[in-house]
Amino acid sequence: MNAEFERKLDQLKRVANDLVAPGKGILAADESTGTIKKRLDSVGVESTEETRRRYREILFTTPGAEEFVSGVILFDETLRQSSREGTPFPELLKSKGIIPGIKVDAGAKPLAGHPDEKVTEGLDGLRDRLAEYAELGAQFAKWRAVISIDTDKGHPSDWCLDANAHALARYAALCQEAGIVPIVEPEVLMDGSNSIEVCEDVTSRTLNRVFNALFEHGVVMEGILLKPNMVIAGKQAERQADPREVAEATVRCLRRHVPAAVPGIVFLSGGQSDELATEHLNIMNQLGPHPWELSFSYGRALQAPALKTWAGDESKAEAAQQAYYHRARCNGAARSGDWSENMEKDKAA
Template sequence: MDDMELEDIAKALVAPSKGILAADESTGTIKKRLDTINTPSTEETRRDYRELLLSSKGAGDYISGVILYDETIRQTAKDGRPLTELIKSQGIIPGIKVDMGAKSLAFSEGELVTEGLDGLRDRLNDYHKIGARFAKWRAVISIGDGAPSQYCIDTNAHALARYAALCQEAGLVPIVEPEVLMDGDHNIDECYAVTETTLKTVFDELYKQRVVLEQMLLKPNMVISGKDCPEQAGVEEVATKTLYCFEQTVPAAVPGIVFLSGGQTEQQATEHLNAMNKMGKFPWEISYSFGRALQASALAAWQGKPENVEAAQAAFLHRAKLTSAARDGEYSADME
């Protein structure tokens, strides 16, 4: 794993039957998750929860890589091993979230730009030494009253491309994540139009900044109805429109598309992924990089109690197995 070429790492992350676990919730976000099970968010409880997921026996059958947060990648497991070593012992590749979050975009009320380019080169070199072999940067695009502006899309695409180039220079595979949010009452066709424009802009910037497409992965949203849209598109429509959009915008050189779940339930995200993989062969692998859609059942089973660790791990592995089946187009609802 340590001496793999970037192209090999990218391919390994989208190997058949496998996908990525996003466990890179910021301290604020993980606190919200732990609040739902009445567990205080401390450095120890955050470590215990992530260790529970990462030490589940057999996780490596379904999980190719895990995206960590800065705190987590530096932590040690209960047995004293660095968490990165625990992850590698399962045959899973450690990765790291490197952006500093979305902040208000100047002169564009309500729109956001992701920050974190300052000092990024040094941070990437540091993460590589700690054991990370890929990284992630998320840009946030909202659909709403007059939004998104092309200015917002351009600014975020430029930052994503600069991040990706610095990753490749540091020996890390960049996961490029332009997320068009589900929040809002827009329909699936509005989501399609914004996603298409965003992806075209992102790949234009990646080209300008000399990013090697064979050495990166794309982590996008699915083309889906807004959460508050009265008419929700069905599974087949989501799969068809998502794939058509990506055929128009994503170069064949990109090894894989690892979809985010972005506010969908575990089952919704799994059904959509499965429907896409049933639609035949595409130039890129179609996989997953799910956070909540891999973790919700495990979190609910754990409840912050040591005696529930085994039950939580069983829930996590069950969900990972179903998501893996969807990755191969072999999922059905009766497997739930």
């Protein structure tokens, strides 16, 4: 092992562990231009470069959020934007002790030969983009694969799982080469009518292939984070599992497939309500101790109340920050299993 590789490995380990520090998790503010437009449209705000910048600035400048937020995943546009005072967002976040990250995938596209399934693209030119992102201040990255369940069609197919696992592994290896911590995100979607048992089976198959591919590509487990779905029934399922059943199934699945060397698992909220995503995380941490940190990397589950409160009205910017702080605080408590419904009732606490 040469000195340069050892230096990079030490940096990867440090950043990965800092991102899952006790009581903290990650804000996913990496919505693409199309996605953030939908979010802003929902509250009657026109999506422009300035409204997108201002909305993110409100979140990033929330007093005290750094108590519970260790890192923020940015979109390419956002990484290059600045505060009203002219401070680049990466510098602004670092000044608060928050680590800047970047979404690097180019989105999910139809999988050739399997048009009803998808594979994430963006590997072409990734090495050069990572070098630029590192110069701009990003210390970690994210790549999302989407896996849909349709038992009638036999989805997901093995080919879909293998194609996405291969792309995730190539991305992760390139990130580590650049000294950037890769967040590996294989998301099994909860859009169908499948049971929680089917979700657990598909999540198991997915994680098995992903970690096999990571090992084959020489990815160092101590220098990554995993961002998986929770094991949960599809939205259209006849029966929705209770929170403890979700927590137990998720922990069981992860223990079977995620190496103990991985520093942390930062869940996506996957369309769950704000409070339910927090409750699930809370119960999972109560089931510990675990070989890895169980944390959060939430988008809507952290931002939704703030966006609804602000809705483009500058007089409500402070109230929006308080709404974001509250959700961050609740999820910070869930990191140690200390969240309670009383915290939701007393938002001023």
